[in-house]
Amino acid sequence: MSEENNTADQASEHDVLLSAHQQKTDNSSVIENSIDLESDLINNLPVNISVEVGRTKFKIEELMRLTQGSVVELDRLAGEPLDLRVNDVLIAQGEVVLVNDKYGIRLTQVVPKTERLKQMDK
Numbered sequence: 001m002s003e004e005n006n007t008a009d010q011a012s013e014h015d016v017l018l019s020a021h022q023q024k025t026d027n028s029s030v031i032e033n034s035i036d037l038e039s040d041l042i043n044n045l046p047v048n049i050s051v052e053v054g055r056t057k058f059k060i061e062e063l064m065r066l067t068q069g070s071v072v073e074l075d076r077l078a079g080e081p082l083d084l085r086v087n088d089v090l091i092a093q094g095e096v097v098l099v100n101d102k103y104g105i106r107l108t109q110v111v112p113k114t115e116r117l118k119q120m121d122k
Contacts (some may be wrong), residue, residue, distance in 0.1 A: 026078050052083040081108055089119045 054074025066072070081093035084105055094107040 045088050048086075048088075050085045052085060089116055091116060 054076035056072060056074050080122040081095060082105060083090055084094060085109065090111055092107045092110045094105040094109070097104045097106045
């Protein structure tokens, strides 16, 4: 009789281990699917990309005097690299290029990830 109980205990323990393994596998699958879903969501978020030639500051009075043909002086020298910004965070710098009669930017320097993260904290 004790041999039957021992066999039953072993079978029960085996079922528990199989059940735990199956649950772990199911949880792993859920986590993988969740990560895929989050990755898909993140990869499909829209971002604003801008290329900045330079900046300047005006008083409202000066701004109101601008008309067609006015020249606005910027803070950069000719030939200096342009800034590539994503959601107003500096990502890279580069130079203007033409691609099929459209403007583009050839990246000449990419801002290190640590510097980009610092800009996001501001």
